[in-house]
Amino acid sequence: MESLESILSDLQGKYKDPETSKQGKDEKSTSQSPNQNNSPTIAPAANSLDNLLNDLRNNSQSKSQNYVPDYQSQQVIPEVKQKPTSPVIDRDLQQIANQQKVKDQEEITKTATEWLKKLDPLGGEGLWFEEFAKNYPSRLEAAIALLQSQ
Secondary structure: OOOHHHHHHHHHHHHOOHHHHHHHHHHHHHHOOOOOOOOOOHHHHHHHHHHHHHHHHHHHHHHHHHOOOOHHHHOOOOOOOOOOOOHHHHHHHHHHHHHHHHHHHHHHHHHHHHHHHHOOOOOHHHHHHHHHHOOOOOHHHHHHHHHHHO
């Protein structure tokens, strides 16, 4: 396992220019005698740790500013699971749907009938509608188709 001092010197070498790191290694080798232990001094290690922390903070801030999240690919749409229903419930639901369709059809027929009563056959809209209604079996069906398209 590498000593803390060698790891710090390697990291300093990455973040400082080569001239400064060579001078630092030379000074360390001349200042220590063979009888001294290899424990690092407190002040240079603290200073280099501060520098490393500052570099890490600067790098993380610049990366976070350039990061654009892709929310669209992260969205999860839950699937709706239908519980099995009995045939009686299905039949009742179908009857209700059919009743609603009939009710809607009656309402649109009533609206189309009223619109046809108010339509001036000799006006611009009336003449246009007569030409339009030629493609339908009745004027009422043409009026319904016209109202549904709007």
